[in-house]
Amino acid sequence: MIQTAPILANSQSELTQQMSTRLRTAxxxxxxxxxxxxxxxxxxxxxxxxxxxxxxxxxxxxxxxxxxxxxxxxxxxxxxxxxxxxxxxxxxxxxxxxxxxxxxxYMPGRRDGDSLQIIQLMNFKGGSAKSTSAIHLCHYLALNGYRVLAVDLDPQGSLTGFCGIQSELEFDGASIYDAIRYDNPVPMSDTIIKTYFPNLDLAPARLVLSEFETETAVNAGQGVAFFERLSSAIRTVEGDYDVVIIDSPPALGFLTLTGLYAATSVLIPMTPSMLDLASTQQFIEMTSAYLQVIEDTGAVLNHDFFSFLITRDDPTDIPSQQIVSLMRALFQDRVLASTGLRSTGIADAAMLKMSIYEVTRSDMTRSTYDRARASMDEVGSETSRLIQSAWGR
Known part of the structure; x- marks a missing residue:
């Protein structure tokens, strides 16, 4: 156990600085x-x-x-x-x-004439398992033969951490911010790093990525539209990948919108509760308004699929299953048939910044592992089928 002295500070800024330092050390x-x-x-x-x-x-x-x-x-x-x-x-x-x-x-990726598939996971409700779903999709697709690029658009860097880079401690090298910034952006290829996971590369996030929001407001109406910056960057490396998975921040700001414009498909993770349902309704309403503004500029947005992914699903919880049934009644096939289960196996793995694919069956109760793994396999498999369908297969 870490033993520390009480925090003594003369000002609020000094207090928060000491708190930050202690957390960083821990x-x-x-x-x-x-x-x-x-x-x-x-x-x-x-x-x-x-x-x-x-x-x-x-x-x-x-x-x-x-x-x-x-x-x-x-x-x-x-x-x-x-x-x-x-x-x-x-x-x-x-x-x-x-x-x-x-x-x-055995290699299900792109063939001649197939377009790069760019899937954005977005929701401004915290706790929707957005980053957890993103890393599981990355790992599933990579293990099944797709060449995957993970793009972390969240300044908090959760997806970056899952990929083995600890943005909380900072790191040397470029990040996705450097490819989309307004002042002397670098080539997208310079921001991409190989991960320890075969077939998976990463365009990491750092806290400085939050500056994109302010810079976009300052540079509004000057040069290339803000929402084109990420799609233009990805276009320079699209020949190297089959699928791009974008993890956006839990907010409907400029970062999320530039990801939405770049995306060919969208997944909205949501937990089955009334609070999350209400939050998601507001999120979709705001998204619609922002998309209308983008389309009014003459931009054309076409998504191969725009669907909900139920996360932290508990089949034994009757109230949550009523929400799931309502979602399926309202949106039919725009709700993935597979769900991400509420599982201690997935939660325990996430605590160590791992996916269930990085955990061995012997590390936990076998039934817990099997349920968690089957759940993530089903989500990954259904997403893979949607990708294949977008390619006309």
Missing amino acids: LSTHLRQAYAPDDRKELRIFSATEAAELLGVTGQFLRKCHSDGTINEPDIIKNGRRFYNGSELNEIRHSFENGSRTPGK
């Missing part, structure tokens, strides 16, 4: 313990059973491919059991795709 200590010895996250290894499931093949087929030399043996074999890291899974996926008669069976 965060630094915790994160260095969590990511020791090199302060970097690493993706866990996967058993042969998990690998076969992720690759969409049987365990028998995977063993046969090793036996006949179609694929290389993994680096880690314990007691005759094979374990695979993310890079090895990626190599196997490429190998299977090259030998497949069905294009896209």
